[in-house]
Amino acid sequence: QEDIFKNVVSHAKEYGFIFPSSEVYDGLSAVYDYAQNGVELKKNIREYWWKSMVQMNENIVGLDAAILMHPTTWKASGHVDAFNDPLIDNKDSKKRYRADVLVEDYAEKLNQKAQKEIEKARARFGDAFNEQEFVTTNARVIEYLSKYKEILSRLAKGMSDDLQDVKALIEELEIADPETGSKNWTDVKQFNLMFGTKLGASADSAMDLYLRPETAQGIFVNFLNVQKSGRMKIPFGIAQTGKAFRNEIVARQFIFRMREFEQMEMQFFVRPGEEMKWYHHWKETRLNWHLSLGLGKENYRFHDHEKLAHYANAAADIEFNFPFGFKELEGIHSRTDFDLKAHEEYSGRKLQYFDPELNENYVPYVVETSVGLDRMFLAVFATSLKEEVLEDGSTRTVLKLPSVLAPTKVAILPLVKKDGLPDIAKKIIDDLKWDFTVAYDEKDAVGRRYRRQDALGTPFCVTVDHQTIEDQTVTIRHRDTMKQDRVKISELKDIIENEVSM
Numbered sequence: 001q002e003d004i005f006k007n008v009v010s011h012a013k014e015y016g017f018i019f020p021s022s023e024v025y026d027g028l029s030a031v032y033d034y035a036q037n038g039v040e041l042k043k044n045i046r047e048y049w050w051k052s053m054v055q056m057n058e059n060i061v062g063l064d065a066a067i068l069m070h071p072t073t074w075k076a077s078g079h080v081d082a083f084n085d086p087l088i089d090n091k092d093s094k095k096r097y098r099a100d101v102l103v104e105d106y107a108e109k110l111n112q113k114a115q116k117e118i119e120k121a122r123a124r125f126g127d128a129f130n131e132q133e134f135v136t137t138n139a140r141v142i143e144y145l146s147k148y149k150e151i152l153s154r155l156a157k158g159m160s161d162d163l164q165d166v167k168a169l170i171e172e173l174e175i176a177d178p179e180t181g182s183k184n185w186t187d188v189k190q191f192n193l194m195f196g197t198k199l200g201a202s203a204d205s206a207m208d209l210y211l212r213p214e215t216a217q218g219i220f221v222n223f224l225n226v227q228k229s230g231r232m233k234i235p236f237g238i239a240q241t242g243k244a245f246r247n248e249i250v251a252r253q254f255i256f257r258m259r260e261f262e263q264m265e266m267q268f269f270v271r272p273g274e275e276m277k278w279y280h281h282w283k284e285t286r287l288n289w290h291l292s293l294g295l296g297k298e299n300y301r302f303h304d305h306e307k308l309a310h311y312a313n314a315a316a317d318i319e320f321n322f323p324f325g326f327k328e329l330e331g332i333h334s335r336t337d338f339d340l341k342a343h344e345e346y347s348g349r350k351l352q353y354f355d356p357e358l359n360e361n362y363v364p365y366v367v368e369t370s371v372g373l374d375r376m377f378l379a380v381f382a383t384s385l386k387e388e389v390l391e392d393g394s395t396r397t398v399l400k401l402p403s404v405l406a407p408t409k410v411a412i413l414p415l416v417k418k419d420g421l422p423d424i425a426k427k428i429i430d431d432l433k434w435d436f437t438v439a440y441d442e443k444d445a446v447g448r449r450y451r452r453q454d455a456l457g458t459p460f461c462v463t464v465d466h467q468t469i470e471d472q473t474v475t476i477r478h479r480d481t482m483k484q485d486r487v488k489i490s491e492l493k494d495i496i497e498n499e500v501s502m
């Protein structure tokens, strides 16, 4: 699995999806740049989300609030006092870790060991293999899985409130520094994750600000502006995508945990007392959105929180099976009226809705869906990257992205660089580029060009050959099946649109 992950990182770089930030200066840890193909994939994921949330729901509207907000925002939201991560240092290696992540990673390793045993047995026993029976009778697998489940349930209960509990668990499990193996730990300390900055030039009058650590607060403080100007009736939602910043200490796992990242959040404002109905509605709706991408149902699971954050009365994560195990991809939270009430208190302004049906004023309750765009990118990219052995024994690398998300929808390839074929290819591009992202490639043998487009995730290749001059037909090759059909140039648009439109 480590190899798979290394492949993901190097493929992302080699094919122009993701580069380390400021690489000429050896990069900046946990900060990344999206390259020519990455920016398209990322944009398509964002649009796929936006379309399903805003365009498809008449009671959800968009917003693009500023990254810089009045500093009192973060006092009201609780971030100044409570947006902390529990940190632990290893006394020997001097390395710093997030204590809860250290425990979680350890648990995931146990899970992976169990899965490996299961795979081995499956290979050995073939058709006769009964997984259920094996899992309940094999002593090693029982041990791994029961320990794994116990740790997860203790984490779910939220040990981070009592920091020394986490330390005790790390010692009890004899968790070692993953890099050096040392078990010599310090106590656990809290560390605030917000990035500070200053507004204004002179030292005395400058105002201390924070880069927003989540997009949600921009929605809360605009709740009444949007409701009034849009004449919105409860229940209604406000959706936003944008950058958020967290001074993450454990910055590993590529774009899974970044210091500058992008969120796609929607706050749904409801009548007090109706929040649980909407919480379940959004849990189901969001899971279905993920499933619609076709990355495999088995790669998702819910993790319901037993221990809740100070602002929530119900919370669940949608976890995804990343190359390093199941981890949070999206959070769905029933946030009560915590945020709006806090902003009322700190601002001295009312943030209430007049409900014409009930004929009363109230502060709405909020159900939030919050997904990381970069984590979505990683989920889609890593799951789509495949090494395939072909019938003739050769292998190909193919990025089987959902077609709607692919950076380039079609590549137009003249079979040879002469006889007027490039001109025909360019004419086809001129027709198609109004509707799709199109690439042109005339370098190398056509087979190699196909492989390059496979590695970029391009769902279609269109090849212009000498027959095209005669009868205005081309071959269209499908990325996943490698099947080629001869079709009329005039049919291309419909064929492509049929598969790639959102």
Ligand code: ATP
Residues within 6 Å of the ligand: 214, 246, 248, 255, 256, 257, 258, 259, 261, 262, 263, 328, 329, 330, 331, 370, 371, 372, 373, 374, 375
């Ligand atoms: P984690 O426990 O992994 O740190 P979180 O519970 O703090 O995540 P939320 O505050 O609920 O995350 O943020 C909502 C979503 O934003 C997460 O589900 C995740 O997809 C994304 N996200 C949060 N932190 C990061 C980060 N540092 N890098 C990339 N995406 C992030």
